[in-house]
Amino acid sequence: MRRALSLLALALAGCAVGPNYRAPKPAAPAQYGEAEAPSSAPAADLNGWWHAYNDPKLDRLVAIALADGLNVKLAATRIGEARAQERVARSQFFPQINASGGVTSERFSKNAGFSSIAQALGDGGASGGSTGGSGGGSSGGIALPGGFITTYAAGFDASWELDVFGGVRRQVEGARARIEAAVWNARDAQVSLVAEVVDDYMAMRLAQERETIARQEVDRQTRNLQIMGENAKVGLTPQGDIIRQRAQLAQAQASVGPIVAEGKAEMHAIAVLLGKTPDAMIVELSVPRPQLPAPPAVPPGLPSDLLRRRPDIRAAERNLAASTADIGVAVADLYPRFNLTSMAQLISTALGNLFTADSAQVMGAAQATFPILDFGRRTGTVTLRKAQADESYVQYQQTVLGAFRDVEDALIRIRTEQQRNVALKAGVVDAQRALQAVDARYRTGLVDLTSVLDAQQSVLSDRDQLAQSDAQLRRDLISLYKALGGGWDGMPAVDGPSAKPMTPDYSAPKHK
Template identity: 35%
Template sequence: MNLLKLQIAAAAVLLAGCTVGPNFGRPEAKLPTNWCASACQANEAGQSRVTSQPVTSAWWTSFNDPELLNLENAVAGANLDLKVASLRLAESRATRTVTAADRYPSVEANAGVTRERSSANGVLSSAGTLAQAPNPATAANGNNGLTVTPNQGSNASPFNVFQVGFDASWELDLWGRVSREVEAADASVEIQADARRDLLLSTMAEVARDYIQLRGTQSDYTITLENLNAAKDIERVTRERNAHGLATELDIAQAASQVSREAALVPQLKQQEEETINRLSFLLGEAPGALRAELESSKPVPPTPPVVPIGIPSELAQRRPDIREAEATLHQATAEVGVAKADFYPRITLSGSASLQALQFSQLGDWASHQFAIGPSITVPIFEGGRLKGTLNLRKLQQQEAAVTYQRVVLSAWHEIDNALTQYSSQQLRRDQLEAAVKDDQRALRLAQAQYVAGTGPFLQVLDAQRNLLSGQQDLSDNITAISTTLASLYKALGGGWESTYPEAASANVQ
């Protein structure tokens, strides 16, 4: 009956408890109502434009490149950094399980047997020596069959002790300390999950940029070979004209020099191609050159789609993983303030134990072998030397830091998107001008070659026209590559790609 009253009283105290510390509220992300108006307007005919339509999760499919699609589909399950991030997420979930265990009672069972002997010269010598009673009737008197005999010096006999029982304890979470710890652990799981999403998004964007850069390098290589063949043709014509007295040795030297300059670009471009393939191989967890057979065939740079959906600013905070990670960090810091506040309050623990103890194994079942202990205990902080106040102040400062960090992450995302939109628009305007310049350079080279062959123009004019054409073609090729890589960077800035889910196949590799 007394035990029942104690349980009822404990339950009443528990229900009367409260959770101390501030409750978390989702911060407001200060974002514009619309993205930059100039970049969102349709540009000249033929240019890719952005719209406020919802962002496509699988944004890499907009390039319509099967090779890129294969790489993006494989990277989530193959990248080693992502595997590490998945393991860290699993670790945080395991830590949360450990933390949540404090909500429940702890029960332990124990059993043991010991062989003991009391010291004849110890503190028990003055009270006599325990010995087993030969008369079974003494066991019925409730002393477990033991008699106390006067001290007999060194004649104290060893004896066995058999014991079976269990212990239980439960800290009443009156002030919500454990609840706040679990809340902080849940936020930690969210932090690791969003960190993994952010890493996945960054890795996918890096795969797209490297792949586009690879195709751009291969395009430069093709342009260089075409110009190298053209330079060789000019050198051949110059030598023929020299044989007929129509060209000088200086003309031959200049033509040969142009051939060598063009040829010098070939190994440099092949080196860039090899390094880019190796970067892609590393991102997919492969050995150097593992993707060469798949990627060495030259293909054009993946074109950008005519329409690029970028969503609206209000969706960014829910989609971009680094903003969500910063929000979860703020949530964790807020919960830890509550943990620090709860440490100022008393801790009440209900504990109990019950066991059977006897000097003979056969006596463990006797009622006289039962023993138990039950009762609450309270721990009250009285003097901690400023530790509790210092910890609470530290947690409050960390919460303020997390709040400022959240604002910084949101502002940085805004700047990143605005810069990417501006660059995407300006690069397309630059492409239009470069295309026009290349056409003019091609026409200038044809005229210079015709005049030189006809003997009405100097050879230097041909070389200048050829150099201008090569430079213009390379600038145009680099610009086309930059437009596509900027689009990949824009999608990364927008948080597109697995923003709410994670590839199940990739998770299964480590969990």
């Protein structure tokens, strides 16, 4: 009988209740709708994509952010939390063993009901010695009324709940999935951090370029005012033209301040992303840099590549796996629990003979607990875990669709901005030619100063719009890099798992 029970326990130990997880396979389009490349285009090489801007300063900022950025550090702490949770879950596979030791001293009442028995025993033991205390003694370990007895104990106790129905295995399974989710979230934090640093850097460089254009315009307007002042002295320039030129100069000077403030705000943002105080990078980033080159075009590759590249998709899939394992934990709670307990102690009324064989006391017990009535608590928990798994599945679907949308949005923005950029470049060339023509006619007296000022304002506006378009094109490319997964595999590891990332066998999840 005992052997049969042992075989039954071993057979049950091989199963785990609840659904076995199978990762979903979302439907991916054959190619991106906004992509100009054919569907056979190779996947984009995203490793170190920010190096395409050939800016050592930017490379240094990204390296500092990946090493010291608080967002990445926060994600790393969450990996540590998940690993600690996995250790807690895994510890339930093993017995819980405790060591204990103590001494107990008890004084017996003179007026208790058993005092006459103790007194008789005490009187019958002529050679009994007192263990201490006034008014009484003990014999054979029994204290006299009014006396006391001291007991010494040392030993171990152990308890072990058998994982017959796999509840602990499901807990460990879910905990490991959450570790992997935390790692993918950390990689997603890296992708987002790099994209934010580069984006803020481009915004700062745009502000610096716009500031340069604005200051050049102030210098040009100042020179014009000086020339007109000299001409007015000999009667060649009307006083009204000088007044209008002063107004134009004041407007150009007023445009500089907001642009400078915008650039400083971007410097503050970069410093915080690097884990520094907002003013820490002002001096270093205020040094003008050469004009940035246009980054190369990015082939988006196939939509199916996105499912493997995007860290947020991988994290959402791992969260779904963890939620599915939680169902098994709840289902296991519907089944009986089997506990083994044991205790081994040394107990004696004398410390001198405590560590002898005669002081040994051993106890062992086996217990089975069968759930009978809990008014729906356990079944309600199972229903709750299934609903949470369904929620995780929907969140996974949302993440996948959102990733496809991010790529499509970035592609259409890049294409339309490229078209706008070409038009703006042509507009700047035409505006400069028009200014030259109007200025020549003004010098010969064929037009008044108003025409010249209008032409100058047109050139300034077109140059400013072109600078913003150049920056917007770079920022749209940053959005595409981020939407495609951001090249996390080329970044420093964030305390990731020792095992290789899981490549799931996609199929629809089923909940029992």
